[in-house]
Amino acid sequence: MDASAPQPRAADLLAWYDRHRRVLPWRALPGERADPYRVWVSEIMLQQTTIAAVKPYFERFMARFPTVEALAAAPSESVMQAWAGLGYYSRARNLHACAKAVADQHGGRFPDTEEGLRALPGIGAYTSGAVAAIAFDRPAVAVDGNVERVITRLFAIEDEMPSAKPLIRERVLALLAHDRPGDFAQALMDLGATICTPRSPACGLCPWREPCRARIEGTQESFPRKAVKKTGKTRYGAAFVAMREDGAVLVRTRPAKGLLGGMVEVPGSDWRSDYELADALRDQPVAARWRRLMLPVRHVFTHFPLELTVFAGRVPLEMQAPEGMRFTPFNRLKEEAFPNVFLKALEAGLEELQRP
DNA sequence: TAATCGTGGAG
C-alpha cells in the first residue's frame, strides 16, 4: 500500500461541483428546490440514453404532460407517441403506470424515501436512490455507469461488472456527504460524465486525482473491468407499406409486451435468422402488386442486427383493413408511435411509391 | 445470473 496517497473526501468533490456543475433542464439551480416530477421523468429518460438525445424529448414531454396528474390522465397512445424514437419502450409503459400509481395511491405526490420509490413501476436500484437524493435530499446512493467508472478507478476495483456492484455501493455509501446528499449524487455523475470519461479521462482536472489508485498505477482506462459481450445473429424479415389511393397507409399496433411493445408498425413478417425472402408473399397483410425494394432497411438493436426487406404497393380505396389493422391518413402518420426502425421502412416504402 | 430491451454518437 502507498501510505502517501490521501483518502478521497466528499468535500473535494463538492468544491469541484460548486464550480463546474452542469446546467440541465431538469436540474434545479443552486439554492432552488428540485421538482420531483421533473427529476423522475428525466431519470427514466436518461436510463441508457445520452443527455443530448433526452433534452428535446424532455422539453416536449413537459409541455405535453406538465404534471404527474396530467400524465396519469393521458391515454397510453399519447404517452407512447411522445416517447417514440427514444427507445426502450417498456420505460414509457412503466412511466405511465407509475404516474397512475402516484396520482391514485399517493395523492399525486411521489414517495420521498428510497424504499417507497423503489416499489413503483420502472424504478429500480439506481433511480430510487437518484430521485430520493436529488429531489428529496435523502442520504441515498445512486450508482449509474458514471459512478461505477469513478469508483472502480478510485479504488482500482478489479472485480468484473456486474459482480462489483455491491462493493461499489459500499464505497459510495462510505464517501457520502451527509450534509449535501443530492449535490453529492449529482457531483459524482458530473465527474464521471465530464472528467472521469471512459476514454482519455482528464485526470489532471480531477478533484480526486491524488487519492485515485488507478491514476497512480496508470491503469485508468482499464476500469471498470467487464467481459466483452457478443452480438446476436442477424435476423431478417419483410415489411409491407400499403398505401390506399387517398394516401392512407396500413398500420397496426404491436402487442403490449416484448420488443417494441405497444408501438405502431407497418405490417410485416416475423424476424428470424432463417427467414426466406422467397416466401415473403405468405406474410403480405393484403393482396397487392408489391414492388420489392432492392436495398433492405438495416437496423441494429441491442442484441441483434436486423435486415428488413420492404415491399411497397398501392391498394384500392375500397380496400378494408384486415382484423387488427387500420389505415392511417397520410397527414396523420406523424402522430403515430412509430419506432425508428419502422420510420425507416415507411420512408423507404413511400419513396418507392413516388417513383413512376 | 443472464437475457431482453433502442437508438445515436464518439472515437
Next chain:
DNA sequence: TCTCCAAGATT
C-alpha cells in the same frame, strides 16, 4: 466499418 456505451429495469 466497428466497437463501445449512455443517469438501468425487468424477468
